[in-house]
Amino acid sequence: MSDNHSGDDHASTPRFLASDNTSGICPEALDYLHRANEVDDLAYGNDTWTARASDAFRALFETDCEVFFVFNGTAANSLVLASLCQSYHSVICHQLAHIETDECGGPEFFSNGSKLLTVPGDGGRITPEGIERTVTKRGDIHYPRPRVVSLTQATEVGTVYDLNALRAIRDVADHHDLRVHMDGARFANACAGLDVSPAELTWRAGVDVLCFSGTKNGLAFGEAVIFFDKRLALDFEYRCKQAGQLASKMRYLSAPWLGLLESGAWLSNARHANAMAQRLIAGVSDIAGVSPMFEVQANSVFLEMPAAMQNALRSRAWTFYTFIGEGGVRFVCSWNTSPALIDALIADLREAEAEIAA
Ligand SMILES: *Cc1c(COP(=O)(O)O)cnc(C)c1O
Numbered sequence: 001m002s003d004n005h006s007g008d009d010h011a012s013t014p015r016f017l018a019s020d021n022t023s024g025i026c027p028e029a030l031d032y033l034h035r036a037n038e039v040d041d042l043a044y045g046n047d048t049w050t051a052r053a054s055d056a057f058r059a060l061f062e063t064d065c066e067v068f069f070v071f072n073g074t075a076a077n078s079l080v081l082a083s084l085c086q087s088y089h090s091v092i093c094h095q096l097a098h099i100e101t102d103e104c105g106g107p108e109f110f111s112n113g114s115k116l117l118t119v120p121g122d123g124g125r126i127t128p129e130g131i132e133r134t135v136t137k138r139g140d141i142h143y144p145r146p147r148v149v150s151l152t153q154a155t156e157v158g159t160v161y162d163l164n165a166l167r168a169i170r171d172v173a174d175h176h177d178l179r180v181h182m183d184g185a186r187f188a189n190a191c192a193g194l195d196v197s198p199a200e201l202t203w204r205a206g207v208d209v210l211c212f213s214g215t216k217n218g219l220a221f222g223e224a225v226i227f228f229d230k231r232l233a234l235d236f237e238y239r240c241k242q243a244g245q246l247a248s249k250m251r252y253l254s255a256p257w258l259g260l261l262e263s264g265a266w267l268s269n270a271r272h273a274n275a276m277a278q279r280l281i282a283g284v285s286d287i288a289g290v291s292p293m294f295e296v297q298a299n300s301v302f303l304e305m306p307a308a309m310q311n312a313l314r315s316r317a318w319t320f321y322t323f324i325g326e327g328g329v330r331f332v333c334s335w336n337t338s339p340a341l342i343d344a345l346i347a348d349l350r351e352a353e354a355e356i357a358a
Contacts, residue, residue, distance in 0.1 A: 015341060018319040019216075020186070020299060023334035025256070026218030026269055032259030033220075036251045045069070045237075045250040053254040056261040057226060062199040066233035068225040069253040070245040073098070073185050076211035076223040078106035079239045081148060084179045084209070084232060085114040089147035091181075092117050092134050094126045096156045096325050098183055110243065115144040123294055124155030124325065125165065128172040135176045148179045153201070154186040157293070157325040158277070158300030160193050163205055170206025179232065180206055185213040188270035189298035203228035214257055218269045218335045222253045269335035273299035276333035276342050283346035287353050293328045302328045305349075312352035318345065 016022040025033075032049075041047035054067040070076050077099050081091055091107065093099055095118040099107050108114060119130035126149070135146045149169060154160045161169070173180050182202065184190070187210065191198055202210050208229045214222040227233035240246045247253050260266040281296045289309060293302040302325060310322070310329060321330050331345070 013317055015316075015318050015344070017331040017333065017337070017341070017345065018321055020273065020332045020334040021215055022319070023218070023336045025220045026260070026265055026335050028259040028263040028265040029214075029219050029256035030259075032255040033252060036255035041251050043248045043250070044246060045254075047251040047254075049251040049255040049258060050253075053258040053261070056258055057224060060198050060261055061202065061226065061228070062197075063203055063228060064230070065203075066227040066230050066236070068233075068236055068240060069247065069250055069257070070223050070225060070240060071221055071247070071253070072215065073183070073211060073213055073223050074103045074106045075240075075243060075245045076225050077150075077181075077183055078103060078110040079236070079243055079245065080181055080209050080211060080225060081107040081114065081150065082110035082112075083234075083236055083239055084148045084181065085111045086147075087112040087114055088145060090115045090117045090144035091148040091150050092119060092126070092131055092146055092178070093150040094118065094124060094152065094155070095120055096124055097150060097152055098156060098185065099150055110239070114147070117144070117146065123159040124152070124157035125159060125161055126151065126169070128168045131169065131172050131176075131178075135172075135178070146176065146178060148181050149173050150181045150183060151207075152183040152185065154190040154193065154298035154300070157302055158296055158298050159294055160190045160297045162194060163196065163200060166201070166205035166207070173206065179208045179229075182207045182210045184210050185216055186270075186298050186300075187212050188217045188266050189274055192267060192270040192274050193297045202226075208232060214260065216334070217266055218260060219256045222257060224257060265335075270299070272335055273333040273337060276337040276339065277301050277331075279339060279342045280331060280333070280345065283342065284349055287346075287349050289353065289356065290349060293326065299333045301331045301333075302326075303331070304328050306356065308356050309349070309352045312355060313345075313348060316348050318348065
């Protein structure tokens with residue numbers, strides 16, 4: 001099953017481009033997991049690894065932020081939104097947002113009922129106008145009071161919010177006293193794609209809280225929750241504990257993060273994944289029937305293609321999803337996606353093109 005590196009042609013061996021969580025643990029993370037295992041340490045985050053990883057995040061973000069480690073993204077998003085909202089508040093997000101479509105009501109559950117108000121927007125992005133319209137639609141006591149804007153960076157369809165887009169959203173948020181939450185399931189890919197620093201892409205552009213995914217960046221599991229406005233972090237550790245997200249051996253969540261941050265792998269992994277997505281989109285540009293659905297700005301590629309072509313790929317053991325975002329075939333590249341794997345996919349698409357034409 002370690003065929004991800006070879007890109008060879010065994011139709012029975014799955015070839016994984018379905019998501020960036022099909023990949024394994026990157027060497028830097030695994031190295032630090034082993035290092036953390038050499039000596040015992042204190043539990044519940046009172047260990048040296050967690051302190052060092054938290055400091056590494058403060059260095060990376062160039063600010064004195066509050067850092068928490070949880071197991072997964074649904075918990076990170078849900079608990080953050082719960083901490084920003086009273087039950088009568090609402091959260092403005094894109095209609096394709098993971099918090100709306102893929103968290104099984106987690107944000108509403110943990111916030112005791114805060115409502116998600118979804119807005120449309122091209123390329124998976126919400127706009128200042130969309131936010132403004134949603135906030136000003138009603139101002140009476142019968143409407144759930146808007147409190148948070150939630151953005152996904154990179155978006156669910158593989159695009160990014162650039163600095164101007166973020167600043168414009170911050171302006172409208174300030175105007176209506178809204179907090180800004182960023183679902184950074186692919187935050188590293190956005191930094192890499194835009195070639196801007198983590199600080200520029202978050203608090204300097206007005207983000208209050210970031211959920212930074214390690215899972216999709218090369219960890220076994222783990223997300224960092226980063227509060228740039230430290231007042232918003234009040235009692236967050238109690239929420240984590242109550243939700244079953246306080247790891248007693250937290251060093252095994254935090255040490256691999258330190259591996260990503262100290263080595264710079266968080267960024268090189270993302271750059272590699274993005275480069276593989278660029279290789280794929282460039283390689284399919286002249287294949288009849290295949291067309292890109294969105295600009296490729298991070299590590300995901302969405303392609304429209306005929307059903308016969310999708311079937312041809314499935315019969316060649318390619319794994320991909322067709323239900324995410326606005327449909328189409330989604331391929332996601334990760335830290336260990338090889339150029340050979342991408343080239344094999346392009347070759348199979350060409351074969352399918354010829355079969356369909358014949
Ligand atoms: C993967 C992902 C998450 C986190 O998902 P979990 O399975 O809960 O870890 C959050 N947001 C987006 C946009 C994602 O793609």
